[in-house]
Amino acid sequence: MKIRTIYCPYCNILMEYMGTERMQLGKSGFFTENLSNILSGAMTVSIYECPQCGKLELFRFKKTKRK
Numbered sequence: 155m156k157i158r159t160i161y162c163p164y165c166n167i168l169m170e171y172m173g174t175e176r177m178q179l180g181k182s183g184f185f186t187e188n189l190s191n192i193l194s195g196a197m198t199v200s201i202y203e204c205p206q207c208g209k210l211e212l213f214r215f216k217k218t219k220r221k
């Protein structure tokens with residue numbers, strides 16, 4: 155996947171790419187009830203962190219459409 159160039163909105167410096175993380179959206183069904191068709195209970199996000207203030211920026215990791 156492509157790494158984006160993102161600047162911290164507070165510090166105006168380049169944010170560091172931290173990698174991807176798989177996030178569970180809960181198994182109770184509260185979240186997954188509406189989104190299960192799309193997410194099937196979890197999603198993968200790309201994480202960027204500002205080395206100065208620690209602000210985190212998350213981006214949804216999009217799968218390529220395939221049938």
Ligand SMILES: [Zn+2]
Pocket residue numbers: 162163164165166204205206207208209
């Ligand atoms: Zn910052």
